[in-house]
Amino acid sequence: MSDDDDEFEEEVSRDEVATGPGEAADPAWLVEAKMPADLRAKYEIYSYRSAATILAESHPTEFQELCEALREFEITKTMIRTAGGNESDIPKLLSAALRPKGWHETIIRGDLLVKLISRVQVGVQKNGKPKTEQRTRTIRREKYLDGHKVDYVKGRVAFDLEWNSKDQTFDRDLYAFSAFAQTGVIDVGVLVTRGGQEMTEFIKSLGQSLTKEGEPEFTKRGVPRMVGAKYGASTTWMGKLLYRMNAGRNGACPVLVIGITPACVVD
Template sequence: MTRGADAVFDDDAFAAEVFDDALLARYSVKSYRSATAVLRQRAPQELAAILAVLRQFTISQTEIRSPGGNRMSATERFGDLARSAGFHEEVRIEADLLVKLRAGKGKEPPLIAEMRRDDFIHNHMVDFWRGRVAFDYEWNSKDQTYDRDLYAFRSFFEAGVIDVGVIVTRELSNGFFKSLGYCLDKQGIETTETVAAKFGASTTGTHKLISRIAAGRSGGCPVLAIGILPGNITAD
């Protein structure tokens, strides 16, 4: 019997139907609520666009060692690739709710009350949106950012705007960051701060994202979680 967080995710074998061996050497893949199948059936063009972005995207060791946090040069480059693939950036959803009450039987009983709830859905944002897909990227934010992202997916999904959400984040161990040595300053000079110290325990990583997805933070929205592996990091 499968136990733990993995019990709510799709079989890993399904990832191979969408991701080829070259991509799986660079990214981990976790599919929740048949996200891979939804992408193939409901959003094949958006899936092809996402795969194209992932194939083109790499991060250098120098970029990781340099200052910039979640908005480092690689993040900007990821945004450029997503925009070039036809995704709109920083898309917000807002909605008012009109409630009607009717009394009696028949096809259209008389209206007895009506009320409007302004800002029923208010200002939830995804990094990128195209067609039926929301697409987010998180590199080095506080891990609570995942709660915001998943709730945004849920809002878009429940409003009927998307069928699936996709998040690209990192899956890199503390040992990997230790292997990169010390950080660089804006002039490219080595500092006394280690790279491992910059990527602390409270920052983003796939294990924290997966635990939140397993807890149902995205509601009924299918989610594809993609982790950046060491195979995606290039030498200087």
């Protein structure tokens, strides 16, 4: 990839960042009314399409289990600094809290059955009026929905965590939420990711990154690799998610957006 390509990607990446929720988001007072104060102090929380209300009022069991998991969620500076990608210790923390309670990885698949009902003229009556019959034709589109996956589903609630993937992963998640909602499988989705500017600055302050073995990490040129370089502007963080939420990429699915902040770091 040329330097011009790198500069172009960085420019596009900067344009696709939102500094806060847009007009599509629910008012802040709704989040304050439905989300516990201790979680609002620990995370950035935004609601779209009344997600906070639907989750708290219509699905109290799932709501309480998610709240408990988020309260227990604690990470360390070492976790943030250590290489590991999607298999890092951070996503495993929520898995340990939710899997035993019945939050399962779920894939949706389905065929589309379409009926075309027509009124067809088959002749003429004695009085000269057309004689018609109703005829039905069925079209079946197999695998109309196939492969949309959500990492955690329980009842009619979907939940996912994106700590440090490519930001296009958000499009996949939101499309999956929308597909689940349109088919009546879920009522609401919850998406957790790294928080916004405060969390970004905190990560940059952590200095040099670590290998999986816990040793200081260096680039191929022998230069110390800084933690901030692992968590770039084109990875999954709140600015990239809010940009998509403000643009309505969640479709008709209500989504509660939660950002991990430095308040989750215990050391």
